[in-house]
Amino acid sequence: MPQTPETPKIAYVLKRFPRFSETFILNELLAHEAAGAEVHVFSLRRPPDEPRHARLADLKAQVTYLDGLKGAQVADPGDSALFSGKTDAQRARLLAQANAIAEAARGLRVTHLHAHFGSDATTAALLAARKMCGTFSYTAHARDIWHTYVSPQADAAMRRAKLAAAAFVVTVSDSNARHLRQLCPQAASRILRLYNGIDLTAFPPVSCGSQRPGHLLAVGRLVEKKGFADLIEACALLRDRGQSFSLDIVGDGPLRQPLQAQIEGLGLETRILLCGAIPQEKLVAHMAQAQAAVLPCVVTDTGDRDGLPTVLLEAMARGLPVVTTTVAGGPEIVEDDVTGLLCPPDKPPMLAAALGDILSDPARAAQMGGAGRARAELLFDLTTNAARLRALLMHPSTAPRIGEAA
Numbered sequence: 001m002p003q004t005p006e007t008p009k010i011a012y013v014l015k016r017f018p019r020f021s022e023t024f025i026l027n028e029l030l031a032h033e034a035a036g037a038e039v040h041v042f043s044l045r046r047p048p049d050e051p052r053h054a055r056l057a058d059l060k061a062q063v064t065y066l067d068g069l070k071g072a073q074v075a076d077p078g079d080s081a082l083f084s085g086k087t088d089a090q091r092a093r094l095l096a097q098a099n100a101i102a103e104a105a106r107g108l109r110v111t112h113l114h115a116h117f118g119s120d121a122t123t124a125a126l127l128a129a130r131k132m133c134g135t136f137s138y139t140a141h142a143r144d145i146w147h148t149y150v151s152p153q154a155d156a157a158m159r160r161a162k163l164a165a166a167a168f169v170v171t172v173s174d175s176n177a178r179h180l181r182q183l184c185p186q187a188a189s190r191i192l193r194l195y196n197g198i199d200l201t202a203f204p205p206v207s208c209g210s211q212r213p214g215h216l217l218a219v220g221r222l223v224e225k226k227g228f229a230d231l232i233e234a235c236a237l238l239r240d241r242g243q244s245f246s247l248d249i250v251g252d253g254p255l256r257q258p259l260q261a262q263i264e265g266l267g268l269e270t271r272i273l274l275c276g277a278i279p280q281e282k283l284v285a286h287m288a289q290a291q292a293a294v295l296p297c298v299v300t301d302t303g304d305r306d307g308l309p310t311v312l313l314e315a316m317a318r319g320l321p322v323v324t325t326t327v328a329g330g331p332e333i334v335e336d337d338v339t340g341l342l343c344p345p346d347k348p349p350m351l352a353a354a355l356g357d358i359l360s361d362p363a364r365a366a367q368m369g370g371a372g373r374a375r376a377e378l379l380f381d382l383t384t385n386a387a388r389l390r391a392l393l394m395h396p397s398t399a400p401r402i403g404e405a406a
Contacts, residue, residue: 011039011110012115013042013125014115015119020050026055026056028389029041029059033061035387035390044097066097081161084155099131101125112137118138118162126162135396136165139170140170141171141172141176142306145171145179146302147304169187169190169191170194176329177193196380197385213291213362214291217248217320218295219249222249222259223253224300224304225304226251232266232268234349235271245359248286249272290315291320294322295324315372316372326345335375340358
């Protein structure tokens with residue numbers, strides 16, 4: 001049946017779906033379906049063996065996995081920037097996956113593809129759009145913008161090629177958008193900031209009676225850019241100053257053992273608990289016990305950094321004051337001294353001072369939490385932000401379609 005305004009069809013290209021850490025993608029897809037869209041997902045690889053969020057069962061989208069394809073075609077020499085750092089086998093596989101996406105999209109009467117992260121998924125979407133004479137767009141987040149994969153020059157050329165070819169690009173913070181516009185001025189008018197949305201109904205404000213005095217919560221993958229090593233050091237300073245507190249760090253990742261060793265080396269075993277990864281519905285309950293949320297993001301040696309940590313938006317929705325750093329989207333999430341506190345990255349003493357200020361004045365913390373909820377309602381509502389993206393997907397840029405006719 002032809003696509004109609006009443007039953008819009010939306011096709012996503014993702015590297016791996018579902019991913020436990022990418023709740024923002026699942027929530028976005030669910031919001032599209034709730035609005036009446038028919039959603040299709042092309043996943044380049046199968047997801048890892050990890051926990052699943054309960055809301056995944058609500059998703060009706062057909063997911064097509066493309067990891068079994070083997071390619072034989074050779075990339076066009078003009079695409080060399082797209083394949084920087086890729087082996088011949090990797091290039092061939094991406095081309096085969098793109099061809100399969102294009103063929104399936106034509107069968108679905110889909111003419112526009114949307115990817116998340118400007119990495120392999122976006123490369124496949126670009127190549128598929130070319131094959132089917134359609135358009136593509138993508139959401140740029142963090143590592144795909146800032147991390148050095150091959151070299152600064154090669155990475156910049158790869159990113160410019162994708163920015164220039166896209167019908168439009170959305171990214172999750174103003175700081176990201178400024179950087180991408182400077183990187184590719186010719187695409188500047190098609191690079192848009194659109195915040196990640198959160199389901200405000202799933203994250204209602206916490207009850208003051210449920211909170212544990214002095215309890216802090218940090219959530220994120222246990223990787224360098226989250227700044228958890230700085231947080232543990234700041235907690236040692238809080239302890240030495242006589243501050244009563246406890247901290248739960250929720251998440252998993254490659255730094256679990258080093259962080260546990262740091263906790264034990266500083267004698268903080270009774271104060272800090274590494275909780276591992278938990279599904280979103282359990283995180284909602286976990287937040288009810290916290291007096292504040294903290295995520296001291298840093299910039300790594302490769303340039304990687306967070307874009308706009310979704311968990312901080314969720315904490316604000318729950319009415320928690322937030323302590324974070326001035327890295328990337330931090331100042332866009334937190335209005336300093338209104339919805340929480342900002343401090344410079346890589347400064348555990350200043351982080352400790354900010355946490356101490358929050359913990360020592362519960363009334364002020366509660367006031368900040370209320371202001372945070374209001375800010376979340378204003379800027380980060382999933383229904384509103386997903387609708388803005390959906391409008392773009394259904395009416396992409398009027399720039400000429402790329403590629404040759406099939």
